[in-house]
Amino acid sequence: MKQMILCALGLLLMAQTTKGQVTVQVNCTQWVDYPLVKKIGVYQTPLMNKTWIDRDVPKLGELEVRSMRYEMACGKDDLYGQPCVGGTATRPTYNFSDIDYFLKLTKTYSPVLVISHGYTPTILQNRPTEWSGFMDPPNNYDTWAAINNRFAKQWKNRRYTNSYVEIWNEPDLKDGFFTGTLDDYLRIYETAAPAVREGYADIKVGGPSGAFNWWHQGLVNHAKNKNLPLDFLSGHTYGPDYSGQINEMRNALNNLGNNEAEMLLTEYSPYVPADYQADGPVEHAEAAMTFFNALPGMLACPDLTYVNWAQFIDPGFFVGDKLGIIDRDSGARKALFNAFKLYGMMPADRCQMTISGGSLNGMASATDDCIAAVVWNTESNEKNISLNLTNIPFTSGTLEVYHIDETHNSWYETQTLQFVASRTEQVNISSKRLKVDDVVRSKGVCFVWLRADDAQPLFPSVKLGTVARTHQWFPRRTNDAAYAYFDPKTWTVRMSSNQDETGWSLIGIEAEKLPDYIQVTGKHKGTIHRANNNSALCIRVDYQGASGEYVHSVLFHAGIYKDERTTVLPWGTKRLPDEVVKVPNLNDFTIELAAHQPDDFSGRVILTCDMAGVGAGVKHNFQFTEGLPTGITTPQAETMSTEAGSATLKEIFNLNGQRMGHLSQGVVNVLRFNDGSTQKVYVPR
Numbered sequence: 001m002k003q004m005i006l007c008a009l010g011l012l013l014m015a016q017t018t019k020g021q022v023t024v025q026v027n028c029t030q031w032v033d034y035p036l037v038k039k040i041g042v043y044q045t046p047l048m049n050k051t052w053i054d055r056d057v058p059k060l061g062e063l064e065v066r067s068m069r070y071e072m073a074c075g076k077d078d079l080y081g082q083p084c085v086g087g088t089a090t091r092p093t094y095n096f097s098d099i100d101y102f103l104k105l106t107k108t109y110s111p112v113l114v115i116s117h118g119y120t121p122t123i124l125q126n127r128p129t130e131w132s133g134f135m136d137p138p139n140n141y142d143t144w145a146a147i148n149n150r151f152a153k154q155w156k157n158r159r160y161t162n163s164y165v166e167i168w169n170e171p172d173l174k175d176g177f178f179t180g181t182l183d184d185y186l187r188i189y190e191t192a193a194p195a196v197r198e199g200y201a202d203i204k205v206g207g208p209s210g211a212f213n214w215w216h217q218g219l220v221n222h223a224k225n226k227n228l229p230l231d232f233l234s235g236h237t238y239g240p241d242y243s244g245q246i247n248e249m250r251n252a253l254n255n256l257g258n259n260e261a262e263m264l265l266t267e268y269s270p271y272v273p274a275d276y277q278a279d280g281p282v283e284h285a286e287a288a289m290t291f292f293n294a295l296p297g298m299l300a301c302p303d304l305t306y307v308n309w310a311q312f313i314d315p316g317f318f319v320g321d322k323l324g325i326i327d328r329d330s331g332a333r334k335a336l337f338n339a340f341k342l343y344g345m346m347p348a349d350r351c352q353m354t355i356s357g358g359s360l361n362g363m364a365s366a367t368d369d370c371i372a373a374v375v376w377n378t379e380s381n382e383k384n385i386s387l388n389l390t391n392i393p394f395t396s397g398t399l400e401v402y403h404i405d406e407t408h409n410s411w412y413e414t415q416t417l418q419f420v421a422s423r424t425e426q427v428n429i430s431s432k433r434l435k436v437d438d439v440v441r442s443k444g445v446c447f448v449w450l451r452a453d454d455a456q457p458l459f460p461s462v463k464l465g466t467v468a469r470t471h472q473w474f475p476r477r478t479n480d481a482a483y484a485y486f487d488p489k490t491w492t493v494r495m496s497s498n499q500d501e502t503g504w505s506l507i508g509i510e511a512e513k514l515p516d517y518i519q520v521t522g523k524h525k526g527t528i529h530r531a532n533n534n535s536a537l538c539i540r541v542d543y544q545g546a547s548g549e550y551v552h553s554v555l556f557h558a559g560i561y562k563d564e565r566t567t568v569l570p571w572g573t574k575r576l577p578d579e580v581v582k583v584p585n586l587n588d589f590t591i592e593l594a595a596h597q598p599d600d601f602s603g604r605v606i607l608t609c610d611m612a613g614v615g616a617g618v619k620h621n622f623q624f625t626e627g628l629p630t631g632i633t634t635p636q637a638e639t640m641s642t643e644a645g646s647a648t649l650k651e652i653f654n655l656n657g658q659r660m661g662h663l664s665q666g667v668v669n670v671l672r673f674n675d676g677s678t679q680k681v682y683v684p685r
Helices: 002-016 050-062 097-109 131-135 141-157 182-199 216-226 243-256 286-299 335-344
Strands: 022-031 040-044 067-071 085-087 092-094 112-117 164-167 204-210 232-238 262-269 304-310 350-356 361-366 370-376 383-390 396-404 423-428 433-440 445-452 466-472 483-487 492-496 504-512 517-525 536-545 550-557 579-582 588-592 601-612 619-626 639-642 645-654 666-673 678-684
Touching: 022 361, 022 370, 040 335, 050 097, 050 335, 067 097, 067 304, 092 141, 097 112, 112 141, 112 262, 112 304, 141 164, 141 182, 164 182, 182 204, 182 216, 204 216, 204 262, 216 232, 216 243, 232 243, 232 304, 243 262, 286 304, 286 335, 286 361, 286 370, 286 445, 335 396, 335 445, 350 370, 370 383, 383 445, 396 433, 433 445, 466 601, 483 504, 492 504, 492 601, 601 619
Parallel strands: 022 383, 040 067, 040 304, 067 112, 112 164, 164 204, 204 232, 232 262, 262 304, 550 579
Antiparallel strands: 022 350, 085 092, 350 361, 361 370, 370 445, 383 433, 396 423, 396 445, 466 504, 483 492, 492 619, 504 601, 517 588, 517 619, 536 550, 536 601, 639 645, 645 666, 666 678
8 A cells, every 4th residue: 555655646746747847868878977986075173072973973884985084183182182192392192092083983984084184282382372372383393203103103003094194284274274384384294294104105195285275386396396205285175166276286286297196175165154154055955955066076077086075073162163964963964964875875887867958957877776866956946857767777676766955854944864765666667768757846956766676785895905005197187088986995996088089097906915816897888999009908916025116917908908018007016017818808807816926925916907098988897806716606506507407406515624715704615416517616604
C-alpha cells in the first residue's frame, strides 16, 4: 500500500507540474569535462572545544570530503589546543595532546590534512602580555625554525600522510593576523619552510594563505632566489568571485618554473561577512543552492587541487559568524551540510546535461549502476522541470528525489534534523529512458538519484597501501589543459586530454606498504589517435632504493606507447624506463611488484598514470586494488566453473600451508572437483 501511495503521489506531482516546464536532458553514457571529483573539503578554526569535536567530526563520515584544513593559532592561548608551545625561547616545550586528538579523529574521515603553522608562540612574542602579540613577527628566528621542525616531526610521527603545511594564516590581513610587512613574512617563510621539509620530507609546504592576492608573486620570487621549498600557493576568498585569487596564483606559479607546484583555495565561502552572520543567507535553505552554484567554476580549474569550504563547525565563543555547515550550539546539520551530502552522492564521472527553456543550472554524473542529477534555481520564482534520463545502463532500480528549500531539508526554516527524500519509487527502465517531472522551488535544489537494484557503494574505501604524497603535473595552467586527478580514498585516477590535442595527463602516487600484487582496472571514453612519437597511455612503476633515490622503473602499456618515445618523467628515476612490458589489456591486468624490484628495494614506489598526445576529448580512468597471483581467483560459491564445465566442490585443502606474497588475510588453496580438475583460489579469512 505504501508503494502504491508513493507512486500515486509521484503521478499527481507530474500532473501538477506539466505547465511551463523546463526541459532537462541527461545522456548517462556521454562523459564530459569536468568530473565531479570530491576536492571540495572543509575548514575548521580553533574556535571550538572537545565537546563539539566529539559530537561533530564523525559527521564527516556522512560526506565525501577529501581534505580538512585546520588553523593551529599558536600564541592565541585562549583557543583550542593552545598553548601547544611553552617553555622558553632557548628551550621550548610542546603539548600536542589536544591538536593530535582533533587531527587523528579527522584523519579517520578525511585522507588529506592541510595544517596552518601560525602564529607566533607566546615565548617568541614581543608583547606577550597583550592578546594581539601573536600577530607580531617572531623575535627569535632560530627558535621559530626549530618549532616548525618539531611540528613537522610530530605530523610524521603521527602518520598524517599525503598532507600539506601552510606557513602562517592571512599574513596580508594586517588588522587581523599579522603586523609585519611582506618582507617580514618572507623571512618567516624562509626560516620555516626548510625546517618543515627537514622534519617531514613527504609533507608539502607552501603559503602564503593570503586573504588577498597581493603576495603570491613576492613569495614565488623569494622562493626562487633563495632556493626554498614551495610545493603550493594558497589563498582565500569570501564572496562569489574567486577568479582574482585563482588568476594571481596561476600567474605566479607560471613564473616559479616548477610544473609540479599546486594551487589550493584553503578558505572559501561565497558569502561576504554581512551575509554570514546569524540569521543571514548562509543559514537559510538558499545556501545549498549557492553551494552548488559555486561548484562548476571550481571543478573547471583542473589545476586547483583542493578547496576548503569555510567552515565546518560554526566558530564559537566571541565570534558572531555562523558560516559553518554545522550549527555550533545544537550540532544540527544545516542546509549547507545537506548540499555537501548530496554532492557526495553523485558519481565522479560527469555526463552530459542540457537545460532549455529556463534559467536553471545543473550537473549530472553516472556509473554503470548509479545516476545522479542536480538542478538548482538561482531565482525567486518556482520552476517546473521535466528531467529526461537517456541511455540508462540498467533495467530496474530505486528512484529517490530530494529537495533543499524553505520546506525541505533546511534546519534553519524547519527545525527538522532528519534528511529525507521527497519521493522514493521502484522503477522499471526497459527502454533505457526515464522521465522525472518535478519542481525546483525558489532558490532551491532538486536532486534525482537513481540506483540499480544491485548497486555497489559509490566510493568504497580501498586499503591498498600508504600514500606518502602525490605528484601532479601542470605544464599548462589553464582550464582547457589536460589534467589528472587521484582520489586517495578509492585509489582511482581520472585523466582527460580535455581540449588539448597533444596534452599530457600525468599523475604519480608515491606510496609504501603495498601488496605484492596490484590489480589495475580501467575505463575509457573517446577515440585515441597517436598525435606524435611521444603519444602514450601507460602505467609506470618507479622503485626507490635503500639510499632514498629512485633506481629502477618498469612501464606497462597495451600498444599506444612506442619505443621511440623520448619523454622523461619529472619524478622517479627521471629517465626512460628500464623495462617495458606490453600487456594484453591495460584495463585489466596485475602488477607483480616483486618481479621487477631491485635488490635494494626500500619498499616505496611511485605509481604513475600517463596519457599523452592521444587527441582531444579522450578520458581514461584507472583504479588500483589488491590483486592476486596469476591464475588465482576468489571463490564466489560452492560451485565453480572450470574448463571441464561446472562441477560441485569435492574437497579443499591448503597448498603447502604457505601464504602467498602479502595475502595475509587468507590462504591460497587448491580446489579439486569431482570431474578431476583443480583450480587455485584465494580464500579470505
